[in-house]
Amino acid sequence: MRIAMDKQPLDDAASVTRFINEVKQSKPDGLLLIPFKKSHWEHVTRIVKEAGIPTVVLATLGILLVGHINQLHEKSGVYLINSLDNLDAVEEGMKMVQTAHWMKESRIVNIRGSETKETTVPHLGTQVRTVPHTKFYEEFKRTKITDAVKSLAKAYLKNAEKVVQPTKADILEAARTYFVLKRIIETEQADAMMMDCLPGLSRPHKHPPPCMGFMSLRDEGIAAGCQADLNATLTLMLVQQLFDKPGFQQNASMETEKNHYFGAHCTCASKLSG
Incomplete structure (x- = not known):
């Protein structure tokens, strides 16, 4: 400044x-x-x-x-x-x-749909560049299980308090998504990203859930928004810049019989408090 x-x-x-x-x-x-x-x-x-x-x-x-x-x-x-x-x-x-x-100077790359287009967020001036899902699918196919991928997967396992369900193969696939997302961010010269991952997760799966990749991006201070949610992604960007800490995103949910409010399928950095 x-x-x-x-x-x-x-x-x-x-x-x-x-x-x-x-x-x-x-x-x-x-x-x-x-x-x-x-x-x-x-x-x-x-x-x-x-x-x-x-x-x-x-x-x-x-x-x-x-x-x-x-x-x-x-x-x-x-x-x-x-x-x-x-x-x-x-x-x-x-x-x-x-x-x-x-x-105002930032760009979000939005992985969604089948078209390439650019829009600008009113008031904030942030540019949103939408690229088709095929860009992610093709980049995922090109991304091999390299030493860097193995190292990231190993870190996921080492730093986890407990592994409940995924296999080591699942975790390797999750690590690949980080490198795919990072490469798309770099090639599109973006400062943040968001993605509608659900089409690629319908059967037959085109890629694994990218949630762990989102986590690693947030660890680096890069806002990563789920379900191509623009408001959530903009909020993540603001939180990161204003407070130097990554935010988290979730769906609000309720357990009516216990009167509990909770967050469902949350995504966050590896340390929720930053």
């Missing part, structure tokens, strides 16, 4: 006008405004209104009154910090700005 600080203080209407015009020309991803006295507050609110871009405002305790805080603390696009020299909060706010930029 690059932060360019204006050398001139914004202490009067003329300097604020100059600054707003410069912002409109240079179009930065966001602003960091630091008022040092109450009389600066009208400059802050004017910049927020006229610049119209994501803004982090840092006011140390004693600068603002409750009325000032109420003006911006719930305003969309503004992260207002009224605290005692809390630079951690500033970092969080700037990370939000950085994440918004990253989402």
Whole structure:
């Protein structure tokens, strides 16, 4: 992240006008405004209104009154910090700005259907490149059981607390899916992926469930969404960028007689807490 600080203080209407015009020309991803006295507050609110871009405002305790805080603390696009020299909060706010930029520049490869097409997510600007299932099927056929595949399968077995059902052959096949997914991500120059795996799992199976591959991708900080669920994949991307931890995905389910709510066929990283 690059932060360019204006050398001139914004202490009067003329300097604020100059600054707003410069912002409109240079179009930065966001602003960091630091008022040092109450009389600066009208400059802050004017910049927020006229610049119209994501803004982090840092006011140390004693600068603002409750009325000032109420003006911006719930305003969309503004992260207002009224605290005692809390630079951690500033970092969080700037990370939000950085994440918004990253989402706009990012691409999701969507393995689904039979067509190749591209769309853009409204508001976030993330590109979604859809590639047909056949791309995964063909790549899976080409992917042999190499030493790297064997090593990953061995790690799956070693790190598992218990192996309940799959055979060693099943685990080798699961490891192959990671390398297939990683190669598709690289060839499509994507930052995240999602897949509708169900067609390939109908009989006769064209490939094994790719869940373990999803797990390994998330271990690397790559968002991997199940069932080509765009909202879930975008959320995984946001969580990864904002908190530096992988998220998880599940279907909500209920056991009515025991009054239990639980997650069914979950996917997550190898460590749920990151």
